Amino acid sequence: MINWSVILGIAKTHLITKMKSTVTATLGVTFGIGAYITLVSFMTGLNAMLDDLVLNQTPHIHMYNEIRPSETQPISLYGEFTSTMNIVHSIKPKQNQEKIHNALPILSYLKKHPNVKGATPQLRAQIFYLSGSIELGGNLVGVDIMEEARLSNIQDNIVEGSTEALKNSNNGILLGAGLAEKMSLSIGDRVQISTVAGDIFPLKIVGFYQSGIAEIDNVQSFANLSTVQQILGEAENYVTDINIKLLNIDESESMARSLEKQFNVKAVDINEANAQFETGSNIRNLITYAVSITLLIVAGFGIYNILNMLIYEKMKDIAILKATGFSGKDVQYIFMAQAIIIGLMGGILGLLIGFGLSHLIDNAPFETEALPTISTYPVNFNGTYYLIGITFALISTFVAGYLPSNKAKKIDPVKIIRGT
Amino acid sequence: MNTVLEAKNINKHFYKPKDFHVLKNISFGVKQGEFASIMGKSGSGKSTLLYILSTMDTEYTGELYLNDQLVTGKSQKELARIRNKNIGFVFQFHYLLSEFSVLENVMLPAKKLAERSHAAIEKDALRKLEMLHIGHLAHQRASRISGGEKQRVAIARALINDPTILMGDEPTGNLDSHNSENVFKIFKNLKEEQGLSLLVVTHDKDFAKRTDRIIEMEDGIITKP
DSSP states (O other): OOOHHHHHHHHHHHHHHHHHHHHHHHHHHHHEEEEEEEHHHHHHHHHHHHHHHHHHTOEEEEOOOOOOSSSSGGGGOOGTTTOOOOOSOOOHHHHHHHHHHHHHHHHHHHHTTEEEEEEEEEEEEEEEEETTTEEEEEEEEEHHHHHHHHHHHHHHHEEEEOOHHHHTOOEEEEHHHHHHHHHTTTTOOOOEEEETTTTTTEEEEEEEOOOOOHHTTTTEEEHHHHHHHHHTTOTTOOOSSEEEESSGGHHHHHHHHHOOOOHEEEEEEEEHHHHHHHHHHHHHHHHHHHHHHHHHHHHHHHHHHHHHHHHTHHHHHHHHHHHOOOHHHHHHHHHHHHHHHHHHHHHHHHHHHHHHHHHHHSSSBOTTTTTTTTBBOOOOOHHHHHHHHHHHHHHHHHHHHHEEEEEHOOHHHHHHHHTO | OOOOEEEEEEEEEOSSSEEEEEEEEEEEEEEEOOOEEEEETTTTSSHHHHHHTSSSSOOOEEEEETEEEOOOOOOOHHHHHHHHHHHEOSSSSSSOTTTTTTHHHHHHHHHHHHHHHHHHHHHHHHHHHTTTTTTGGTTTTTTGGGGGHHHHHHHHHHHTOOSSSEEEEETTTSSSSHHHHHHHHHHHHHHHHHHOOOEESSSOHHHHHHHSSSEETTTEEEEEE
8 A cells, every 4th residue: 555645745855855956857857858859849840841842842653754765675576586695785765755645534543543632744845045145954844833832832932923823824934043043034024935946935924933952943944734835836635744642642652653554654752752862861860869868868867866865865764764664665656756756847847948949949030042931940849749758758767766766665774773 | 461572483693794693592472561671782682683573674583473463474565564553663863854844753654554634643643742742842843853852752753653562772872861761751651551562672771670571681592581
């Protein structure tokens, strides 16, 4: 039978009379947890921002026709040469159309698929931007702009103008911000583009597009799908790429494989496209956790030390408690209770400090050319980290308290009282 | 009169630094309402015996009965409860919890026992302090009172659960003659007015002489029961 009110009463008295040690131990936990929360919120916020930056530009599945050599060369079709070793020199890519065959039926099929949030057709065309006698190479992407705005973060990257403006004009263009700067153009100006075939078209600038990645902003612009089809002189079903957003991203790989088989096109899933990026995020997370756990372990050692000292000081008290009828378990609980009270108070205080610091970081201005949509440092206020923080605080103080309290449990009162 | 505490054939060895037979076949009993003292030279094993009788030391052979119930071989938890409920202990040094008030010190064993309400315990504790003429100290910190007063607080603490037997390990050993006399009177009163059994280890011949029964020990044997 454990009488908690008595045990907690004794624990409370010990903590209050040893205020200095209590505060030191509590602050140890507070700093550990506070630093963990701040660090993890900031780091994951940063990770999420970088993920968004790259991953939101990438569709979950990207379908296109790949230019590649045939898997089987004509020679292997001849039965007579099957038992010989054939060497083919100077293999050329297979003559293939750039457009996706049957693009419109594929699109309507995809839009009915239960795991597809949306599928958008794109037409990528190689073009030149003309500025006087200067020709700048680049590409023009024909998109279904409203659908694109619904499914990707293109809206965030339009720094001037709007998606509606593009939709409402049949010869509008969202010009890459880098290009606009090079050619000193502003909204309402006209820019002339020339196709690879040499046809020249004037387009009206309705907005600027800035992804934050200079390599893209210096070459890429967007226009309506029908506009680009007209420029290229192609029919309405001429689509070179299909971008798919899924509801459940985990199925992207298996779905990409099955689409490849079903429609005989190349389908790249998001993980394949960003493999090295994922690695970067994982390593950053690993560092965050390594640092936080180190902080918490240091705090744990602080508690261990202080409780150890306290038990050494309280040797006589422990003996007297045992002599007057407190069992070893009771004595252990007295010291465990102290550790857990320290952990709980320090932990909660740490969460508050962590939240405060995160908030401070969240409001600190962070403006950079590369990230047009960001004005303050990114912070992730995720409740899970607070839960992990307080759990770890309790676990580490529990362990740090268990070892010394177990020692207190085993103290032989006779030895202490007789002074041997 | 029935026996409250009985030891049968108790043997104990110290193994460190080398084997030493401290207690040899000790058998004796303490009756209800008896005030017994144990005397003997240093090293005769009298304190060792007392700690075995108090159930704090369990490394012995033989049998120990408290209120005709076998105590030997019970778990530490059960023994703690027996100590809590049935045995009051007064040490040579007062051993109060210095951070707590006098009243809290006295109340603690009863709070642990948890058989009475907090208010009832407090009332009883105050009554016991009053009986020992230290009621006015109840709310002082235990570290702020004099040696004689501390010892009386320790006695009040030992009495809080109305134990079957009160044990003392040289309870007057650290007190001047005036305070020793006080403690003796308290013990005597407890025996006479409440019929409490007492077993006290002491060096003090004058103290021992005035008890009902002197048990003399020498080299681990009871020479005079």
